[in-house]
Amino acid sequence: MIKTDVVIIGAGPTGLFCAHQLGIIGLKCEIVDNLDKIGGQCIELYPDKPIYDIPAVPECTGEELTNNLIKQIKPFNFNFHLNDRVQELRKENESWLVKTTNNKEFITPNVVIAGGVGSFEPRKFPTKSAEKFDGKTVLYSIKDKSIFKDKSVAIFGGGDSALDWAIELSSISKVSLIHRRDEFRGAPASVQKIKELSEKNKINLFTKYSIKDVKGNGSLEGVEIKSEEGENKTLKADYVLGFFGLIMQLGPIAEWGLNLDKKTIPVNTESFETNKKGIFAIGDICNYPGKLKLILSGFHEGALAARGCFKYARPNEKYRFEFTTASNTIKNRLGVK
Amino acid sequence: MAKIKYIEHNGKEHIVEVQNGLTVMEGAVQNDIPGIDADCGGSMSCATCHVYVKEDWYDKLPKKEMGEDDMLDQAYEPNSSSRLSCQIMVSDDLDGLSVHMPEKQV
Numbered sequence: 001m002i003k004t005d006v007v008i009i010g011a012g013p014t015g016l017f018c019a020h021q022l023g024i025i026g027l028k029c030e031i032v033d034n035l036d037k038i039g040g041q042c043i044e045l046y047p048d049k050p051i052y053d054i055p056a057v058p059e060c061t062g063e064e065l066t067n068n069l070i071k072q073i074k075p076f077n078f079n080f081h082l083n084d085r086v087q088e089l090r091k092e093n094e095s096w097l098v099k100t101t102n103n104k105e106f107i108t109p110n111v112v113i114a115g116g117v118g119s120f121e122p123r124k125f126p127t128k129s130a131e132k133f134d135g136k137t138v139l140y141s142i143k144d145k146s147i148f149k150d151k152s153v154a155i156f157g158g159g160d161s162a163l164d165w166a167i168e169l170s171s172i173s174k175v176s177l178i179h180r181r182d183e184f185r186g187a188p189a190s191v192q193k194i195k196e197l198s199e200k201n202k203i204n205l206f207t208k209y210s211i212k213d214v215k216g217n218g219s220l221e222g223v224e225i226k227s228e229e230g231e232n233k234t235l236k237a238d239y240v241l242g243f244f245g246l247i248m249q250l251g252p253i254a255e256w257g258l259n260l261d262k263k264t265i266p267v268n269t270e271s272f273e274t275n276k277k278g279i280f281a282i283g284d285i286c287n288y289p290g291k292l293k294l295i296l297s298g299f300h301e302g303a304l305a306a307r308g309c310f311k312y313a314r315p316n317e318k319y320r321f322e323f324t325t326a327s328n329t330i331k332n333r334l335g336v337k
Numbered sequence: 338m339a340k341i342k343y344i345e346h347n348g349k350e351h352i353v354e355v356q357n358g359l360t361v362m363e364g365a366v367q368n369d370i371p372g373i374d375a376d377c378g379g380s381m382s383c384a385t386c387h388v389y390v391k392e393d394w395y396d397k398l399p400k401k402e403m404g405e406d407d408m409l410d411q412a413y414e415p416n417s418s419s420r421l422s423c424q425i426m427v428s429d430d431l432d433g434l435s436v437h438m439p440e441k442q443v
Contacts, residue, residue, distance in 0.1 A: 045382040117376045117383075123443065126414050158410050180415060185407035210414070228416050245411040247443045248376055248383065263376070284378070293378040 012040020014283030015114035018302030023076035039066035157243035271308025372438035
């Protein structure tokens with residue numbers, strides 16, 4: 001059980017800057033994120049895309065922004081809990097008990113939800129029949145490639161994950177690669193390699209096809225694919241792999257008794273607290289009149305939520321506003337002279 | 338201003354007037370039309386504003402820019418008439434456009 005002042009859900013730019021603001025006012029926090037790296041959408045969706053509307057930064061990429069935010073909170077030595085997701089929030093006396101998928105437990109007066117549009121999860125096949133094999137022979141990520149040795153593997157997708165795995169597995173498995181159009185969005189070198197392997201019959205390439213049905217009773221036997229013209233083919237397959245990128249799912253957040261408006265959480269604009277005392281929401285996931293889904297708005301929301309957390313974390317102290325330029329207390333916290 | 342018809346997967350039609358300069362996605366979201374999620378808010382990074390545009394209109398729309406097809410790869414049941422509605426800018430020329438929503442967005 002970890003005792004802290006604030007648990008932040010989401011390590012995107014908004015969560016990171018909120019952590020900074022908590023550090024500045026002398027509070028501790030723990031940051032949980034479902035992804036395996038820090039940065040949220042900035043890192044997962046557009047690490048290389050330039051962003052032009054961060055105040056005083058004319059241009060930077062999602063990755064640069066993330067790295068700078070990480071650097072900015074370094075003096076505070078906050079803990080990150082990556083590859084983990086907050087599953088449960090439960091009121092315990094005046095505090096919140098926070099439980100994660102990896103069975104970590106936190107006790108805290110404050111939870112800040114900076115979860116974007118929810119957690120990233122693999123996009124799955126649209127076919128109902130794929131569900132009963134999910135996690136066994138229908139997979140959306142690979143942990144141990146040795147299970148595919150000498151097996152027939154049908155890989156769906158046109159991005160780098162699909163291409164890289166098709167190339168990698170072509171040496172140990174019988175690989176079919178199926179994609180809905182002729183163009184691939186993966187790296188040009190990988191696309192070239194796929195074409196070569198296809199010419200050498202090391203990969204069976206099916207473009208302009210998509211999944212129709214997964215075949216097999218009990219165990220997976222094959223996969224039926226369809227073209228837009230309505231032509232069907234059945235491929236033998238021991239494993240079916242789908243690489244369609246990630247989607248954002250609100251997930252367990254929907255079950256915590258918070259007021260929800262579509263997929264967003266209404267908040268007050270004074271402290272960004274939700275309808276539950278001690279639970280705050282900032283960034284893309286929060287909603288209030290005039291809300292803009294901009295990173296800069298997330299920064300502002302995080303700064304105010306941090307002050308909102310103070311009164312529950314230090315009920316007997318009065319919060320005093322200070323400038324970083326003038327306050328020695330803050331400079332000590334930052335470790336600067 | 339263009340009159341746009343949004344047709345849900347179950348056939349239910351919504352006809353709304355959308356201002357020039359908004360996107361077809363924004364026209365749906367601002368009028369609370371179900372079937373278009375637009376999780377990313379229009380930055381072409383989520384594929385949850387996917388619509389189908391029938392041939393007669395498909396060819397009249399401004400062409401897809403780089404990246405739209407890459408995103409559509411990740412949409413629910415895309416086909417050759419698929420577009421991301423956040424990438425279709427409304428103008429007078431689009432008056433009478435119909436878009437069909439997929440069964441679901443993810």
